[in-house]
Amino acid sequence: MIRSTLCALVALIALPAAAQHAHQGSDGPLETGQSAFAAISEIVQILSDDPGTDWTKVNIQALRDHLVDMDLVTTQATVNTQTEGRIVEFRVTGERIVADAVARMATAHSPMLELATGWTVTA
Incomplete structure (x- = not known):
């Protein structure tokens, strides 16, 4: 059941991603619809293009949750x-x-900010 749900989700998300990429080089929009949906579409497309993707380790729900927190x-x-x-x-x-959401984001992103900038970051 989980595998078929994931396949259906991947199929639904991959279609807008294909449409998104079809617009590149044109005057049309690059982002299809809502930004979190577009981000998920793009990530699924990148993973789909990589033959080494282990779909058993892909957690689209965790990505979605993180994008909701960011929003x-x-x-x-x-x-x-x-x-x-x-x-x-x-x-x-x-x-x-x-x-x-602030607590989760600060905890997740503070170490990355510290690495990227060399600053001392405390959350």
Whole structure:
């Protein structure tokens, strides 16, 4: 059941991804529909193009959940910034669902930001 559901999901997502790629080089839009859907479509297309993809290790739901968190933080969180010298503090708050998303995003992305910039990042 899970395998057939995944195949159906991949088929449904891959079709818009094909349409998305068909627009490249034209004056039409590159992103099809809602941004999270387009991101999932693009990732599924990349994975589909890779013959080494182990679909048993692909977790589209986890990607979707992460994209939902990104959307909540980007569109519904309130950010207050405080600067003292070279230290910048961002206090990101919101309703319960937003606060939970902020916690997950800060935990997931702080180490990447630290690696990419060389900054000291605390979440």
